[in-house]
Amino acid sequence: MTDLTVKLPGMTLTNPVMPASGCFGFGREYSAFYDLNQLGAVIMKAATGNARFGNDTPRVAETASGMLNAIGLQNPGVQRIITEEVPYLAGYDVPIIANVAGSTIAEYEKVAEAFNHTSSVNALELNISCPNVKEGGIQFGADPDMAASVTEKVKAVSGLPVYVKLSPNTADIVTIARSVEQAGADGLSMINTLTGMQMQLSRQRPLLANETGGLSGPAIKPVAIRMIYAVKKHVSLPIIGMGGICTAEDVLEFLLAGASAVAVGTANFTNPYVCPEIIKQLPRVLERYGFDSAAEAIGRGHDE
């Protein structure tokens, strides 16, 4: 029997596959399709200090092997997430990761701190890479010092392991990763979306109301693999890998590159059952390539 267990700071996963933030709401909708207990973990939609409506519509566009989104961090605010959403997910026997966003460092701290008051959340994913909001998000993730500073502040107020979610919109992902490692991050989550745009020919304007959006899906997988591989060489934090994962083979590719676990985003939209289907296939795929366990494959794509 292939062992899918993966140990990460703050949680032991029965398998390394979880839905990615923003692509799975707070789990309710997909629980209509399957039993969420099958998942390795769940990453919730971003939480901000107060409720946010997000951007105008249209908020999504399709691209070749991918999509653009500019949701704009719409969410009911951290308090309601804690009172209304976390308890629902806590009814399942699955680790919960809360995605934390903000427009100011103080907001990040406030949101992170709030999650101390629920025993059901296992870890935080610090979203310093959202390309779809005017303030906060990516502006904290583009600069190594800013990234370190948010990480440090959040670590100081939070009792939970913190995974910092990195943006691929940078010339030097390794420097950012190193910087948040030094600032005390417990793990990394990568990658968030690449900033992109689509023009609508009939309107002669950008299709998305927000003009730009975040590119996700299989199109960006090579960028994700490259960045994880590069970061793994220089940083010793565990990595939750994501970007275009659709199949169990993709999962193995991420593990080999250096991810310890993975998140599946866009593929949930194409196929609502994609997570349990991948989890079911994974033992077979690991076996085919000679692995007795998922853990064994982590980082094995590197030399020596």
Next chain:
Amino acid sequence: MTDLTVKLPGMTLTNPVMPASGCFGFGREYSAFYDLNQLGAVIMKAATGNARFGNDTPRVAETASGMLNAIGLQNPGVQRIITEEVPYLAGYDVPIIANVAGSTIAEYEKVAEAFNHTSSVNALELNISCPNVKEGGIQFGADPDMAASVTEKVKAVSGLPVYVKLSPNTADIVTIARSVEQAGADGLSMINTLTGMQMQLSRQRPLLANETGGLSGPAIKPVAIRMIYAVKKHVSLPIIGMGGICTAEDVLEFLLAGASAVAVGTANFTNPYVCPEIIKQLPRVLERYGFDSAAEAIGRGHDE
């Protein structure tokens, strides 16, 4: 009759469509498929000071709606290009753009200078964005000061208009574009490839011998459109746009975003006739969306 003519520094194109550097060799191979006189221009494969062999194989991999390449600037060196390749292309009535690469600023200068000695080359494309060589290439394109410095030096020795080819592997394309504009560039060419990687599951190693490669094809089109749109807002240089173009609709999307002409790369591999096919469709597509000329569409996706 829809007018496809586009005027650029150094050349007037009968239509805005040309093959992209590195995807068309020096034209000979594709001349077996069609008459190159149909093209708006031809951008040649990169030239370096001396002959280069390039990277080990495998040099290409397929990705979702795209490909990775790590050719490594293989070319016979600028002298042989001038004596053996340029004369062949000069036999056609099509503007020629020479792609200039180097490992040092001196090499860029040497290559650029060499093209002064042929009357058949209309412009230079300064490749400061090749991700596949250890020295030179992208290292000059990632930093605004370096980018400005190469541009300045090349402008000083060259009698030809210089289009600087930008890398998308940056957090801030606008700053780089502004910087080369101030350094005297006559135009921009964007985008080069995004750095990516693919793991080969059976070997548990990166598939490409060079490990990383440049991601091109439809997958990256949204990134190209976003960058061209952003740069167009802040820089007044004409832009040759590229990244994933496969159809005449794609060409219009690039024009609307702000490109004055476009280059087609990867799509030549899928369909060797793609350039003339696009050129044939373009008048119809421009018409359908209400344009009497290609020039009219340039930058029309912007407000005001």
Next chain:
Amino acid sequence: MKKRTEMTVETVQEVALDTIEMKLNHPYISTAAQPGQFLHVLAEGHTLRRPISIASIDREYGTITILFKVMGSGTKNLAAMKPGMEVNVVGPSGNGFTVQETPARTALLVGGGIGVPPLYGLAEELQRKGIGVKSILGFQSRAHVFYKEKFERIGTTYMVTDDGTLGHHGLVTDILDKAGRFDHYYSCGPIPMLKAVREQLRGHPGFLSLEERMGCGTGACLACVVRAETESGYQKICTDGPVFDADEVIL
């Protein structure tokens, strides 16, 4: 309960310019479906599913009819499907039309272009419930018209075209008063049309079916929100809609 499943193509037919009628077989989906709901259809090679309204339901034969206009590559692929092939759908999705039985005796349906299909299934349902149906249907031109006779068989039907090639020359809103008395109205079509219809019919209870670009189609991604007079300030078209009480949403 919505399911992801394969539906078998029974017939494919071009019923108007670039407009395809497709009959899909699936015992479960056809039993569960309500007029106004949609199928979230996978188009081969595409990341995002395409929402297509359920135009008609035949519970006896286990089929659903959809009608769609060929717009981009997804609907083009779909139009190329042949009888016997399978279409992967998630459905029945969303909340359909609420058919009020009492005291409603007559319903007015106002449809524009590709907003017409869901109204047809509704008309059938209303007829089954013994509710009178009057329809005002707008199309670009005569070539775009479909289902005219089918609506006429159910009730009085007024045709409108943008170019006057069939029926009234102009907009559906030009002739709303022609329809006379009715209890409820149901409308589906482009947003400007819905706005105008709602404005003119203010005072009448009504339902609007909305469209928006979707990500998940299942309520999780918040791509398809519309501002609304609800506590959260919004509704999701894919799960709270696509049909809304006309007074509830802010257009």
Next chain:
Amino acid sequence: MKKRTEMTVETVQEVALDTIEMKLNHPYISTAAQPGQFLHVLAEGHTLRRPISIASIDREYGTITILFKVMGSGTKNLAAMKPGMEVNVVGPSGNGFTVQETPARTALLVGGGIGVPPLYGLAEELQRKGIGVKSILGFQSRAHVFYKEKFERIGTTYMVTDDGTLGHHGLVTDILDKAGRFDHYYSCGPIPMLKAVREQLRGHPGFLSLEERMGCGTGACLACVVRAETESGYQKICTDGPVFDADEVIL
């Protein structure tokens, strides 16, 4: 001259484990093709074309036979094609085998796995020219073997399998001397095999057919180079090859 064109699928057949034989019709391609050349085949939905060797040419009926192993998604798509469908190819591509008529009287063919198909077309051509053919064919196991009888009909054929389930248990290079006298050799298969074959047969004139991942398949992108004893120091497999003089390329 190579062309981009549509070839019509005539037959599709699984001739060994995961190995598909496909007959494609096209008057021009079948007339122009030479053994050892390849078709650069478009697999629906894929960016890069797939190089597949021409395994046999029937000029009379205007067909080309290809044989390919289902590896990834491109060959999987291709394997799903049905008779009557069209395959988009660029071909005939590359330079095929040079068939020397004088003084060669006997040729030795050494093929491994999916390197066997191009040798079959060559064997037919050699036979037509009256040149004797001896073949040594290696496969993973009995289940992977194809065209054994066809080769045997042309000349003496030695079978080798990795697991010994058919013929000699081991490598083709174990039994190269069994073949006895020959004038030229031709070999196609994995690089380690080609290296070993060349090493053992040094002194004999020979030709090797090489494989490499391709971009353009037409000589423009330099994806498929192999180091060679030429002025430029390299050769392009897609246009200078895939068949090279054994002494020319550096493996």
